[in-house]
Amino acid sequence: MKKLHYILLGIIFASMFACSEADKEMFKGPDSICFRIPQTSDDIDEYRKLDSSLIFREDTVVYSFAFDMEATERTICIPVQIGGMAANHERKYMVEVEEYNGAQAGVHYEAINKEQILSAGKTTDSLRIKFFRRDMDKVARKIGLRIKTGGDFIEGTQERLFVAVQVSDILEKPSWWNDWSSCFGTYHPIKFREWIKMYGGTGDLTGKRPDWWGAPLELTLVLELKDLFEREEFYDENNVRLTIPCTH
Structure with missing residues (x-):
């Protein structure tokens, strides 16, 4: 009888644990994603070690072709970060593009797919934007990128869902x-x-x-x-x- 009692307790605890795990899977929603733009001076210093030609102004990354007389195009990487664990497969996230100052896809920058890919095994990745050195010597062209819920992710931290990228052929005022x-x-x-x-x-x-x-x-x-x-x-x-x- 005592042995049967222990067996019953074991079954009950196993059942409770199984339900707990099932509930966790049931209520676990999709991971979130947002941009990971440096905000503190230390973060900016670290980022500029990778690319000293970039200037950071609040929610805007600024680049000028004027620093490189021979370049005809330039790819700027905007980091993204998820709120969750890495997966062993590629995942999709959604981005909307807004154009300012006459910026045009196919003219000033390469068209950006609304559906972007987060690489397998990563919690951080980069959204790459290619700009072309065209018609920027008098006007700085600017685009805005906004993360939207969709694909495999929901929107992350509200303050980090939008970033703008401004590119020109003008020597922009440096942050220093x-x-x-x-x-x-x-x-x-x-x-x-x-x-x-x-x-x-x-x-x-x-x-x-x-x-x-x-x-x-x-x-x-x-x-x-x-x-x-x-x-x-x-x-x-x-x-x-x-x-x-x-x-x-």
């Missing part, structure tokens, strides 16, 4: 410029262009401070740039002469 405004003054592409020629690369001063302790080489070059603008005349669109006000 405001920190150096006491040296360079008001932003203008001509100033940035001449600075890049003098400093090299993309002229990036991210993480550097405009003082002799933190950036002696950079300040020396800024003073050389100031001298250049005093010797030669550079004018903006309103025929106002541009100057470099650095007094360090």
